[in-house]
Amino acid sequence: MSVLFYGSAIIAILATLLVITRTNIVHALLYFIVSLLAIAVIFYTLGAPFAAALEIIVYAGAIMVMFLFVVMMLNLGHVTQDQEKAWLTPSVWIGPSIMAVPLLAAVIYAINLNQEQMAHTVVGGKEIGIALFGPYVLAVELASMLLLAGLVGAYHLARK
Amino acid sequence: MEMPTVTMQVIPMEHGLLLAAILFVMGMVGVLTRRNLVFILMSLEVMLNATGLAFIVASSRWGQVDGQIMFLMILSLAAAEVAVALGLVLQLFHKRKTLDINVLGEMKG
Helix, strand or coil: CHHHHHHHHHHHHHHHHHHHHCCCCCHHHHHHHHHHHHHHHHHHHHHHHHHHHHHHHHHHHHHHHHHHHHHHHHHHHHHHHHHHHHCHHHHHHHHHHHHHHHHHHHHHHEEECCCCCCCCCCEEEHHHHHHHHHHHHHHHHHHHHHHHHHHHHHHHHHHH | CCCCCCCCCEEEHHHCCCCCCCHHHHHHHHHHHCCCCCHHHHHHHHHHHHHHHHHHHHHHCCCCCCHHHHHHHHHHHHHHHHHHHHHHHHHHHHHCCCCEEHCCCCCCC
């Protein structure tokens, strides 16, 4: 299990690094799907098989396909790719990266202050369903309202 | 209530949180450095995904469902956000014929 966890973690980090450095949108999307699949494996090793399935179905399946459709509709081509190549010079990304690294170092220091071990239990779909329609029923209703608003908004905005 | 209990090799919680932090920072750097609207949205997705991972790690640490419920909420938030944002991207591209945020930033009203 720990080999699976650390292997997937390395794949996720490398794929995400490639996502933010690609100039071609479709290549970046494909690397992002790899990253999402690696994170789904991590969810599985952490004892969350339901979240792992949702990660693949909703994130890698639905959201990434939505991105892909929009990229196809925009039909950006080589002009945008050359533009991206011209924009992504070291002078552009070095400043924000250097400022982000101390923040990451601070978070890593804070996380490592005391060691905690993970629990050994698998929390499956049954417990999630019981919790969703028990104490969290209001959150489910609010999520449905949010999704309805998203649907109406997307329909209104994407209309010709 | 039968709960399937599987003993597995223990992974320290820090390592999961560390991974979430690294992915979050990568998404943040993407948002700060990219100038194409679609890339910025993708980096936002990376950040949302990293927060979801942190919730799952916490859920796994205490063996409770609440973290996974929060992950579901983040998932529906990401879906709604991407639908609306991509609709906006389409409209902006039809109007301006570009996805450069330096050009799109000049719009008034």
